[in-house]
Amino acid sequence: LSGWYPGEFAPEDATREWQWTQKLATLSFRNPRKDVTFFLEYDTRADLFTDPRQQITIYSGQTPIQTIAVESLGTELRRLPIAATQLGTGEMAELRIEVDRTFIPAKLPGGSADFRELGIRVYHAYVEAR
Numbered sequence: 001l002s003g004w005y006p007g008e009f010a011p012e013d014a015t016r017e018w019q020w021t022q023k024l025a026t027l028s029f030r031n032p033r034k035d036v037t038f039f040l041e042y043d044t045r046a047d048l049f050t051d052p053r054q055q056i057t058i059y060s061g062q063t064p065i066q067t068i069a070v071e072s073l074g075t076e077l078r079r080l081p082i083a084a085t086q087l088g089t090g091e092m093a094e095l096r097i098e099v100d101r102t103f104i105p106a107k108l109p110g111g112s113a114d115f116r117e118l119g120i121r122v123y124h125a126y127v128e129a130r
Helices: none
Strands: 002-004 008-010 013-030 036-043 055-060 063-069 076-082 092-099 121-129
Touching (some): 036 055, 063 076, 092 121
Antiparallel strands (some): 008 013, 013 121, 036 076, 055 063
């Protein structure tokens, strides 16, 4: 993994873990050489990016799989089919999550002491062979 911050928990629910991405985050995994489904459960600070909306693009290698325009606050689960050919022929495959805009909590009104550059908050990211 690269482009990910360490896992965090909500004080009121220590069972719900997430990781924030940076502008670019990658997931590497053993290439199953089969079609897969990529499951991505995430949320964003859609309230910070209203005109235009924040965009999330998922890539397999250099190939864009899907671009998502963030429409609302709240958790979303995306299921993205990815063909075996899009994963390449190598022993390892890589998926990239890229956001067009990030934010720094310390620079928001009433800011905090958090100077990290944050993209999206990911609860689960999972690749399943079909």
